[in-house]
Amino acid sequence: MSVLEIKELVAGYDERVLLRNLSFLVPEPAFVAIIGHNGSGKSTFLKTLTGQVPYQGQILVQGQPLVTRAGAMARSLSYLPQKNNVAFPIKVRELVVMGLFRQKRLLEHYTASDYARAEAMLEHLHIAHLSQRTFTDLSGGEQQLVWLAQLMLQNAPIALLDEPTQQLDVYHKKRVFDLMAGWVREEQKTVLCITHDLLNLLPLQGYLLNISQPRPTLEKISPEEVMAQQHFLETKALRNV
């Protein structure tokens, strides 16, 4: 059974089709970098997978059509949007422990062992020192790392990430890509990650999906392929602008 299969997907907004006849198959757990020009439809694609955008065609998640499995979908997919606002002061550890929500019943309290798992995840991401801080006081980059900790705690088989390294410094960009690659390798997760940081992809194993291409397909990551796609993006303007 494949992890994710997309067949002839067409999606977009009123009057405006952004994704046309997109087809690809992720046969086994893998890292997939989704690249493309600004406005090419990368976020729209992840929103389609999370049921926020209407579509035609077929989306099979672990062999099952997306439409028929609204409840099950919550367990299969985790999603980190590009903008994720928190309007009230909350401690970092409280936000991270919420990653366990799938395993809880409504209004069930988080236990000491849940908090221990949240703290261990913060440790894994090297941000244990932020645990007691108020989330809204953190820098943009620190906040991104906290969201990543929450997402990883969700432990879904497929993680969808919309530019998770956008606000990070060069050290943390590299670290987050290493973490995602390790997650695929060691925990057999599938990661679909939107990024403009093509050079950070060079050492990784996995695939590129360039949404700006007329017929996007999964291309194996290699230095040559990364450079070819970088050249394509540098020299070709977005078609429908």
Ligand SMILES: Nc1ncnc2c1ncn2[C@@H]1O[C@H](COP(=O)(O)OP(=O)(O)OP(=O)(O)O)[C@@H](O)[C@H]1O
């Ligand atoms: N809810 C919406 N209704 C109408 N148009 C929208 C909506 N959301 C996004 N768009 C438009 O769809 C296009 C694609 O947006 P999308 O966010 O998917 O691009 P992207 O490839 O993720 O871009 P970026 O690299 O800049 O994040 C944009 O032109 C955007 O303005």
